[in-house]
Amino acid sequence: MARQTTFTPAYAARTVGAWAVALLLFFPLGWLLLTAFKTELQAIAIPPELFFSPTLENFHEVQERSDYLHYAWNSVVTSVASTLIGLAIAAPAAYAMAFHKGKRDKDILMWMLSTKMMPAVGALVPIYVLAQKSHLLDTQLALIIVFTLSNLPIMVWMLYSAFKDIPNEILEAARMDGATLWQEASKVLLPLSLGGFASTGLLCLVLSWNEAFWSLNLTAAQGGTLATLIASYSSPEGLFWAKLSAASLMAIAPIVIFGWFSQKQLVQGLTFGAVK
């Protein structure tokens, strides 16, 4: 957008207004960032200290006291595994519907979307009982299965819309030349839809990383993710805000940064393409 912008009063007013709103909404996160580098005393000082010499002590202590890396590892494993497995199941389905059109494709897509509408709490008891019976409570595997399934509809939808932008002729040409299905998929389709795969994967990583309902209900100390670790700080054992902030910061930083890069695709994915 190289449109010429002149410095008008309206331009100045918009700049001030927009920045005021943005800073106000970002304030809690900025505060969290500051508190993470304070000592516990500074964290609850009245009036709040804005200028202080930052300390890394909290990060160290969070790791010591609550084994941050253990939970972070669980978060990484569950979100990455559920994303990869989800892509592996969703891609063939999206391929079939995008390039081998069938009469019932639309119904299937709609039905998949409808499973996403089921509130998680509606399945709480059965899933809990199933996990308990199969000794999967408090394991990574339980979360991987649940995350994969709950993200699957979104993945199929996003990949389907990415594939639909690719002309069928290109794939047909490859088939004419005698390419096997695997060659067609890996040599032609994958390179052409890399962007679609990336944004689908990114969105599912974000959703799984931040998932709190199932991780709180199905896991604890063993298979718990960062969302459960942070929740364990809710019991009031005194004011450990600096440590809480450091732990929170470590829990959200990777995914917030991820999110900044994938914001546009995220919206497309969440609205199932209904807003362009």
Added chain:
Amino acid sequence: MNRLLPRLLLTPAVATLFLWMIVPLVMTIYFSVIRYNLMQPDQTGFIGLENFEYFVTDPSFGTAVINTLLLLGSVIGITVIFGVAIALLINEPFAGRGLVRVLLISPFFVMPTVNALLWKNMMMNPIYGVLAQVWMFFGATPVDWLTDHPLFSIIVMVSWQWLPFATLIFMTALQSMNREQLEAARMDGATYGQQLRYLYIPHLGRSVAVVVMIEMIFLLSVFAEIYTTTGGGPGDASTNVAFLIFKQALLNFDAGVASAGALFAVVLANIAAIFLIRMVGKNLDK
């Protein structure tokens, strides 16, 4: 091969999703008509609609339904109104637009448990919280938000999370507006009020509907924010239907009653879902 192959490729996704849908549903229906307490495994048997009766006549039920609707309505109202306002504000160029966008969207990527504890402690604590400091600065008595206004506090947390989502959607929609039409209206001397009334607001209609529907789906089962802050209290003051079901299932160990409640939640969500599916379905035909 040509007929069979697509079906074969579809099967894993369709089969797993079908199981994911049907198994819990059938189990929930089954649990809802039997006596099933995780702590009393010896008491079993068909009891008809007793669980439903128990869940619905529980004094907490009415409160939970009202709280669910209040939470849903308030957050949707707040995010749509402020979302449209912010989107309109940042739609035209200004200094530092890219950075403002990044700042605005950030809360959406914060996991609900962090969101809840951040607000509960650093913002809303009646002594050390930022809000208490602001109140004291103006000579007012600090408010104990989570004790005195528990549901309102939850509404603030959830709105903070979802406002960026709404803003981003409206922003995306505004960018697809017909610029020539706008220029023409401006040339003809349309006031900003008239532009809003006849151009911007009608254009945003569809995306407002999408935001409302998507938020309905997610906000019907707000859970982590309540779990980590108020625990549904004081009393039932901030208990919604999702949290009530959780309490019945994992705190009272009554899986039967919880399942009856779950079916209620499913019906509630499906009413919302039907509209969304219709809307997206129309989009698919184009």
